[in-house]
Amino acid sequence: MEVAIHGIGLLAxxxxxxxxxxxxxxxxxxxxxxxxxxxxxxxxxxNERRRSSDCVRWAVQVAQEAIVxxxxxxxxxxxxxxxxxGEMGVFDQLCRTLATSERLVSPTLFHQSVHNTxxxxxxxxxxxxxxxxxLSCYDDSFAAGLLExxxxxxxxxxPVLLVAYDLAVPAPLSEARSITVGFAVALVLAPPSDxxxxxxxxxxDEARIxxxxxxxxPALDRVRxxxxxxxxxxxxxxxxxxxxxxxRLSLLESQQLILDLDxxxx
Amino acid sequence: MLPSIKPMAPLTLSAYTLVTANGxxxxxxxxxxxxxxxxxxxxxxxxxxxxxYIGRVEGLDDFSLGNxxxxxxxxxxxxxWLGLQQDGxxxxxxxxxxxxxxxxxxxxxxxxxxxxxxxxxAYRARDPxxxxxxxxxxxxxxxxxxxxxxxxxxxxxxxxxxxAMVISTACSSSAKVFATAxxxxxxxxxxxxxxxxxxxxxxxxxxxxxxxxLLSAGPCxxxxxxxxxxxxxxxxxxxxxxxxxxxxxxxxxxxxxYGESTDGYHMSHPHPEGAGAIRAIRxxxxxxxxxxxxxxxxxxxxxxxxxxxxxEDKAVYSIFGARPACSSTKGWTGHTLGAAGITEAVIxxxxxxxxxxxxxxxxxRVDASLKSRILRENQxxxxxxxxSNIFGFGGxxxxxxxxxx
Numbered sequence: 001m002e003v004a005i006h007g008i009g010l011l012a013x014x015x016x017x018x019x020x021x022x023x024x025x026x027x028x029x030x031x032x033x034x035x036x037x038x039x040x041x042x043x044x045x046x047n048e049r050r051r052s053s054d055c056v057r058w059a060v061q062v063a064q065e066a067i068v069x070x071x072x073x074x075x076x077x078x079x080x081x082x083x084x085x086g087e088m089g090v091f092d093q094l095c096r097t098l099a100t101s102e103r104l105v106s107p108t109l110f111h112q113s114v115h116n117t118x119x120x121x122x123x124x125x126x127x128x129x130x131x132x133x134x135l136s137c138y139d140d141s142f143a144a145g146l147l148e149x150x151x152x153x154x155x156x157x158x159p160v161l162l163v164a165y166d167l168a169v170p171a172p173l174s175e176a177r178s179i180t181v182g183f184a185v186a187l188v189l190a191p192p193s194d195x196x197x198x199x200x201x202x203x204x205d206e207a208r209i210x211x212x213x214x215x216x217x218p219a220l221d222r223v224r225x226x227x228x229x230x231x232x233x234x235x236x237x238x239x240x241x242x243x244x245x246x247x248r249l250s251l252l253e254s255q256q257l258i259l260d261l262d263x264x265x266x
Numbered sequence: 267m268l269p270s271i272k273p274m275a276p277l278t279l280s281a282y283t284l285v286t287a288n289g290x291x292x293x294x295x296x297x298x299x300x301x302x303x304x305x306x307x308x309x310x311x312x313x314x315x316x317x318x319y320i321g322r323v324e325g326l327d328d329f330s331l332g333n334x335x336x337x338x339x340x341x342x343x344x345x346x347w348l349g350l351q352q353d354g355x356x357x358x359x360x361x362x363x364x365x366x367x368x369x370x371x372x373x374x375x376x377x378x379x380x381x382x383x384x385x386x387x388a389y390r391a392r393d394p395x396x397x398x399x400x401x402x403x404x405x406x407x408x409x410x411x412x413x414x415x416x417x418x419x420x421x422x423x424x425x426x427x428x429x430a431m432v433i434s435t436a437c438s439s440s441a442k443v444f445a446t447a448x449x450x451x452x453x454x455x456x457x458x459x460x461x462x463x464x465x466x467x468x469x470x471x472x473x474x475x476x477x478x479x480l481l482s483a484g485p486c487x488x489x490x491x492x493x494x495x496x497x498x499x500x501x502x503x504x505x506x507x508x509x510x511x512x513x514x515x516x517x518x519x520x521x522x523x524y525g526e527s528t529d530g531y532h533m534s535h536p537h538p539e540g541a542g543a544i545r546a547i548r549x550x551x552x553x554x555x556x557x558x559x560x561x562x563x564x565x566x567x568x569x570x571x572x573x574x575x576x577x578e579d580k581a582v583y584s585i586f587g588a589r590p591a592c593s594s595t596k597g598w599t600g601h602t603l604g605a606a607g608i609t610e611a612v613i614x615x616x617x618x619x620x621x622x623x624x625x626x627x628x629x630x631r632v633d634a635s636l637k638s639r640i641l642r643e644n645q646x647x648x649x650x651x652x653x654s655n656i657f658g659f660g661g662x663x664x665x666x667x668x669x670x671x
Contacts, residue, residue: 001453075530083413084412084413085413086434091385091411095385095388095389095470096389098469098473099386099389099390099392103469105473105476105477106477107474107478110470110473110474110475110478111474111533111659113470114378114434114435114436114659114660115378115434115435115436116435116436116659116662119435119528120528120660120662121533123529123530123531123660124531124532124533127531128530129527129528129529129530129541131526131527131528132435132526132528132660133433133435133446133526134433134435134660135431135432135433135434136412136413136414136431136432136434137414137417137430137432138408138412138414138418144429144430144431147429147431147455148431148446148449151453151455154453155449171397172397172398172399173399176385176388176404177407204429204455206369251429252427252429254427255369255427255428
């Protein structure tokens with residue numbers, strides 16, 4: 001499958017936006033992770049933003065960054081949202097409430113507990129009516145989301161917005177699933193075209209990947225291993241470096257997604 | 267200029283199965299439909315005191331998953347396991363594996379709450395002093411509550427190695443699995459796909475829908491003038507999808523089209539004019555290469571909430587007029603949420619295979635403001651094309667067209 005990448009959004013500690021992060025990812029500046037301020041997610045109407053979860057604001061922030069770069073009207077772009085655990089912070093609050101004798105669940109909290117909460121808020125913010133899918137594939141959620149998004153691009157011959165995110169898991173749920181830092185990434189994928197900044201060929205291979213070969217920068221590699229959405233880092237690093245490269249992403253131990261990239265150096 | 271939607275190649279449902287409150291396998295649900303026997307009963311789930319009816323699958327507390335499946339043990343995966351045992355589904359998958367190899371069969375499952383019941387239990391069993399969760403839970407989160415657990419479980423049970431994912435878009439989850447699988451097949455990433463959905467009762471949805479004031483105190487009454495909310499249910503269903511060209515069988519049921527859309531309007535209220543629903547239905551017909559006049563039966567989402575049934579009616583009427591028979595089967599199964607898509611796809615397949623139309627159960631007097639032709643009594647007669655609608659939270663819509671080859 002051939003696709004072009006027309007926009008990238010990124011948010012993680014030390015990686016505040018795609019443009020601001022390119023030099024770090026290309027190894028030209030040191031990676032200095034710190035606190036991430038609450039994302040602006042300016043596209044969200046103020047009343048929706050006020051009651052939105054962290055996942056929603058992180059996902060909308062990177063989605064908006066990628067869409068703006070692409071120059072596309074978000075109302076015309078179907079979406080794929082990939083997250084391993086979804087709204088873990090909401091589950092924590094819900095399950096605390098359900099453990100009380102009154103069980104007074106907030107209706108807002110309940111409708112925010114679905115896996116497609118971020119996708120739904122993006123749709124409301126953009127008033128888009130295109131197809132939207134939310135999925136999970138545990139640690140390989142980014143690769144599965146990329147597969148789903150690229151398949152829509154190739155079968156439907158239209159651009160697709162892919163957003164992958166997982167946030168730090170609050171205690172005590174963190175004992176069940178340890179994710180210590182948030183990470184969100186968005187890609188606008190489209191059918192191949194001349195002049196696209198990045199072109200990518202995707203194929204599935206029936207071979208287990210040797211995941212021990214990590215990233216060069218040990219601090220970045222710790223992020224990659226910590227957060228399922230950060231499994232996108234090898235791809236982002238290859239794009240930031242530019243030129244022709246091959247990236248392999250693990251998909252369910254039995255397969256790998258092989259990405260042959262051709263990115264303009266800039 | 268947006269690309270136009272092209273017709274798709276039909277995909278045969280070479281095997282399918284369903285477990286609901288009406289029983290295990292397609293036999294009991296077909297019989298219940300014919301005999302107009304509801305699976306809904308007063309809520310007796312755990313210590314829940316809500317006044318409502320539920321479609322509970324019997325027997326899920328009577329066994330546990332053992333051996334190499336032990337780590338997956340939870341209500342949702344027990345239900346998933348029970349589903350796999352019915353109607354010779356495992357045999358059909360084994361035969362497909364012979365034809366295509368394990369790497370060439372995808373698994374695309376849908377659920378809304380996965381095994382969240384385990385997390386609910388674990389929070390009640392926290393250490394009172396430290397607040398720490400019990401280790402029986404923390405060591406198994408990945409295999410129970412995590413959203414991919416169901417996909418992992420089904421793939422492990424069936425010994426499949428192809429692409430897999432769990433789609434979770436609330437109520438539309440296991441309708442959208444057909445769309446994703448159809449694309450994977452069309453893109454050549456697999457030769458067959460297991461699609462399905464499993465959702466099980468939990469406190470999150472019971473108390474959540476109660477908080478939204480969307481639960482009826484009695485059995486749900488879709489399209490009735492006095493309908494006052496939904497009844498929750500649980501279900502597991504599966505279908506094996508293969509290219510109809512490769513497994514040509516006259517009379518087999520096939521997926522002919524799908525349409526997906528969002529409302530872009532509100533998280534828990536449908537768009538007032540059903541704009542997203544209309545788009546989903548239209549796209550499903552375009553992919554099936556069908557005109558609206560050719561559809562004889564619409565299996566409604568029909569949850570029996572005031573808003574859903576009236577908005578869905580507007581959408582359906584605007585496309586089909588009052589010609590096709592329309593009914594909701596939620597009065598039998600309850601709203602099985604993330605499993606509603608597969609539940610109603612399998613029911614639609616049974617309608618096609620047996621030339622049978624279920625009249626809306628518990629609908630005593632059709633709401634006079636609904637303009638579609640709402641069927642109240644069962645009918646018999648040959649059917650060629652059925653549309654099944656599923657709409658969900660986040661304004662996420664999916665319509666499927668099923669037909670007889």
